[in-house]
Amino acid sequence: MKVEFFVTGSEQDCGIATYTTTLENALSVEYARTPLKLRSLDVFHYVVQSVRAGLTDADVVHVQHEYDIYGPKSVASWLVFPLLWLLTTLRGRPLVVTFHSAWGEETVAPPVESVKWAYLWLNNRLLTAVTDHAIFLSEDTREVFERTAPLSSVEVLPHGVPTDLYPMPQADAKRELGVSPNRPLVAEPGFVRPQKGYHLFVDVAERVDDVTFLVGGGIHEGTYEDYLADLRERCGDRVGITGVLDDEAFHALFNAMDVALLPYETVTQSGILNWCLAYEVPVVGTDVEQFADLRDDHGFPVVFPQDDPDAGAVAVRELLDDPTPVLETMRRYRDQHGMDAVASAHADLYRSLVGARG
Template sequence: MRVVEVLGASTGGIGRHVADLAPRLVALGHEVTVLCPPATAAAHDLAGLDGGPPRRLARLRGVDLVHAHGYKAGAAALPWTRLRGIPLVVTWHNAVLAGGAAGRVGRALQALVARGADLTLGASSDLVAVARAAGARHAALGPVAAPRLAAPAVPRDRYRDDLGLGPDDVLVATVGRLAPQKNLGLVLDVAARLADRPDVTFVVAGGGPLHDVLADRVAREGTRVRLLGAVDDVASLLAAADLMLLTSTWEARALVAQEALLAGLPLVSTRVGGIEELVGTAAVLVPSDDADAAADAVRSLVDDPARRSALAAAGAVQAAGWPDEDQVARDLAATYADLVAARAAGHSTRSRPGT
């Protein structure tokens, strides 16, 4: 079967998901081409599968199925797949969070793609519900696989020494793009509420458009928050940290939440999107707009190493139940085969979900 994976600009989780998926589909005997912008191809190891930007889809021949990642990629693929009579799978990885005209355009595209795709997969249950409300013919949960963590390159003690931390200090880590969805002002709110705790240090790893705004506020308030910029070796940061803080206004299946639990790092997160179904009771969840609740949760865990250890153990159990990349690839390959067979038989079918 010849499969085309289509995605837009992504230097993060979506691109990583496709980069993990494509070679596994090849190993299962399928011919796979990945169409994405040059920056996306450069950010991920596509193992020679890069077929150029999405507009090249119209030049391809002998394609059996197209899988678009994101409703914008789905909208780009929809006209060609309909013209050619080729099954289209679209995975929704993100919600439409914008208001105003941008939000209306986004929701209109969602509805167009939901009604046109043979199968819509949502990375979280709330996305599946939105797809069904928008008119999806078939929609199912298709979570992204749990990542495989690299081994830390820097020992915990040395990493902490480089940050100027003592053996009894508590390091609270946040990892994410410095963008509005990540709500990183909440990290600074929490740090301000723990100003009486000189043994607690916060670090934020990631780059993005809000760097200067956050840096100015840190300097003005004098909180113990360090902006590390983009960090390639996230595994070493996780190994050095004592607690992970996730403050997003929305996430589907947050990569950093998965990494935290896989690394045995206790997690405090906002209860948004698909976070609760991802982590279950293996994390402390707080309302997205409640800085006091987030600060109380962090303070409680700072003062209770035994509870941190219990959460870490619960996280390992929770993570053991997540599908890995191989399982996701096998399930998607079976889904693709169902859709291609149904199209060949001249009718649609309720295909199995991605997992």
């Protein structure tokens, strides 16, 4: 049994590439990857890689999908997915697609809303038409997608808590990041964009003394440059910004953090939250639906209202003072939702799809 992943290359600064590497490392079946550029206008590249994936010797082709992978507004997807569908169909290979996000009603904004809605609707319908089996990482993402394009074969498999960790002493990790090992560190890891609430992160930081605050990431080239410039101006000397982290620094950050502050405006699933679970970093987040549901069902993260940085500051300080209760609930959740179990579910799915085709 062999699966061919169709996803951004491991050298790309892309959370989905990182997720796929974590999944690959936990799989019990053979795998290979057809690597893609990220957000490129090189349509020829996407066409060539689609043909390569479609002609693979693997038993299953598995796409890790996010719209922007295929260029601005997913422009190359109009060629990529018909090609993948044609070649996998002719060769009798199941085409599996994991949707890491979903275009839906909230995606459309003025101007020309009717044109944007038609484009969104047609793109989701294209994806539905070519997919033999769909996977979503959360029920919320599935619901958003299926309001525009119902799927006939679909399931939800959780993100999974990573198990490929690189532990190091916290003081050494803080020194590697250039921050004092003698002060608590609160950080928000990830690529910088407004939806992740980095402006609220700064609001909270301004209200907490004697703590180091760090924006643990940067932007993809050509995206959110004005937002990052405004953020740098507001941060001043009080909040540091690392820029995009390489793998070594990324893992150092999770070893270094005392608390992760995730003041998201919206979230359907969070790879960063799962890394916090893996490295046992207690989390404070806004009361968006997913975080509130996790808090109600599992006891973490600590949440505060999105429009109340004062409450966020109190939550950060209280968690720094006593992280034990939250860490205990996070450990229980991690033990039940590890990547090994998620990878096993993927392997079972591949076997069942291949078996169904004889």
